[in-house]
Amino acid sequence: MVIFDECKKAIVRGDIEKAEELANQSLADKLNLNTVVDAFSDAIRHVGNLFDEGEYFLPELMRSAEAMKAAMAILTPHLSSSEVETRSLGTVVIGTIEGDIHDIGKTLVAAMLTAEGFEVHDLGADVPVTTFIEKALEVNAQLICISALLTTTMVGQKKLINQLVKQNIRDRFKVLLGGAPVSKNWVAEIGADGTAENAISAVKLAKELMEH
């Protein structure tokens, strides 16, 4: 159908208004919503490929992710809970650790995860360890992504792991670390589950972890 092509185009072009309009139109026309969501999802994967190939840059990638998010916000309430569940790749709680206001890397990862189909709860920056854990428990998250850009705040990542262990809930979550000073050694040292070198790899890693 023509509308599915238009859905794809809207996402690839990062046209937020058009994406919303098409989502509303498919509700009004009582289209098969699964097919509509598939069209949107195909488009965002295509955008990911364009980025990988160097055709697209971050502003275009982010804009497409926002268009995708806007369309899904309209469609999701009309999907059955089982449909939402089968479609969701997982639930993620993400934020930048307390004392650190560096936001951009974290925001990129959150946008990419959302676009790929994760349910993402972005807590923002300067987030205390307790807030991460409370939210993760509340939304029954599988993944906690915690970012730190300063060596002085990186220690917060360790605190999170220690607190999870202390509360005896370490096994309930996979913990991913982000931020320039984070290395594979640090991940191993504090017993986290992984880190990735950029937003695209972070999504790949999140998907891999969900499969296990």
Added chain:
Amino acid sequence: MKPAIRPTIKILEKELKKKVVNEAMEILAEIGFFAENKEAIALLQKNGLEVDSKSKRAKIPIDVTKKALKSVPSSITLFDRDGNQAAILEGDNICFDPGSAALRVLDTESNEIREAYTKDFVEFTKVVEQLEHIHAQSTAIICSDVPEEVSDMYRLLICLLFSKKPVITGTFKKESFAKMKDMLVTIRGSEKKLREKPLAIFDACPSPPLKWSDLTCQSIIDAAKYGIPSEFISMPMTGANAPVTILGAIVQHAAETLAGVVITQLVSPSAPVIWGGSPAVFDMRKGTTPMGSIDTMMLDIGYTEIGKYLNIPTHAYLGMSDAKILDMQAGFETGMGALLAGIKGVNMISGAGMIDFETTQSIQKVVIDNEICGMTYKFIEGITQRDEPIAKDLLNLFDEKTTHLLAHDHTLKWFRKEQYIPSTIVDRGTKEEWITNGRKSIGDRAKERAEKLIKKYPGLSLENDVIKELASNFKFADFDIKKITDI
């Protein structure tokens, strides 16, 4: 003999500079900035400024900014540990210091980037102490073998122990300022003497967009109280937390920096500050902040012109690279940035030794960059007319017997002044010589020079009781001053 003109470069026309400053002042008056510090908020309110207690947004009327600009000193003189004049930051003078606060170092044996330890920073400081063209130290390396809580002041300890050069430093937490100030007072003898002869500059980085955090507010307030120079490091990232246009980022940089100027001048009119920064274009493929990008260099030169327009000493992070090894990228990015900064007359140019987006220091690279700094100094001397006529009399000497000027008085008189003579790390030999000497790269030669300098280091020159007093600020479990001084 006619003096040379100083080579120069211009990137903004005067009208545009005026416009940038006006818009920055409007931004502070209409949008305001975020002051996340109790003392700063109280200070602003005491001076009649409007501060929203919930959002901590403070608005600065244009006349307040203008008044602050009137009291800012246009010159800062730095003195070394012995009290001798080391650098005058004013006009188009330049001074180089190593890029600061690296988390990691490039290992000279493995060529891998790894965590940094006390030994790395001590050796780095010893080398920089002996480099001819780098006239200030910076607390360049964060040592991972000491507790986080003292890592900021520990860096200063090492600089003060092993170097006489003035230091560019900074705090990682509010409480550190008092102790770091005390360490400087230990060297100078009194707070008054420290005020008269600044030994260190404290960097303070506002958070883009338009935010002065609790830590950075406190640092500039405390520094202003003691007459210690603050270097404002505003770092908008174009297209991310700042407008994507270079000029837009220059306006944001000016607004953030002016907020710092106002805070410090309210604390103490004529408190010394430096119009510095570390902005970057945001790489739209990688989401990184390349310091070696030509766009970043343009942005730096642009905001420096604003600082000069306002007659405030300037600083920039220029002359560094985003490469991960000592390759051509490391060389060309550093060379371009340092030379541009030198020509522009950025008063304090930070970056030497640094690779990988301000995260990694390299002892080899700082030795290499020292040559770039030397060449930059040479370039800005310009071309002097030493003779009248300029060449005619010399050319008249050539005949059948006189076929060269190599041993001529004129050559002997001038060659050391007319030529920048590099250290042996710069390859100027023939290919055969290079092969005979083992086909070494500049990295190999820099490693050898660094090793020589470490061996040649004359030893500590501070009195034992001064060392003891400096050490008394450190109480963590396995701290032993002897373990440091023995390196």
